[in-house]
Amino acid sequence: MGRANTGAVQRANYRLYLPEAFMWLVGLIVLALMQPDIEHLFSFCPFSYLLEWCPGCGLGHAIAWLARGEFAKSWEAHPLGAPAVLVLGGRCLQLLRLHFNYKQTTRK
Template sequence: MHKTRNYSIAGFTKSLYLPEAFAWVAALIALALTQPDEAHLFSFCPFSYVLEWCPGCGLGHAIAWLARGELKASWQAHPLGVPAVSMLLYRSWQLINLHIKQKRQFYHN
């Protein structure tokens, strides 16, 4: 069973499941809305600054191509694009279900 991740503010306990789920979905939507055929001007990746190579480079482009239904271009940008999107969508679904279970437990006790 999953441990409940909660925080308390003035005695009121709130779950962190829903914010995390929305963060993953928002990140996927943001990546889907980018233009994958344009070069990126800025990167948050420390590997690209220090080593000028990163194992995750192209993953954002792969997700953007995937959102447009371009599987071949997505694969060419990064082969882990489809597994990454699948994993993040599954994780979001899992977190939403955990949030619902937690709410049911709270109201039934």
């Protein structure tokens, strides 16, 4: 009985692998393409509206500076910019690997 449920869960999760990978990749690309040296007028961050402080503030700028090869400016914007890119890039690779491995095992 447990194996049947596991298969159903895998099938349900399989449908989400590509959309999640696509979402993370698009997010990273959008952040990399933004202009980090200009002031931004709008923020999606609820912390910045409620508390006027956010532990993630500067993370988008750090990723944008990192995409331009400005490592010192990236570090100044937020020290976790490079680790965030590595973690999200690794998650995308993991999701793509899971997608294609599941696809190959179901063909057999």
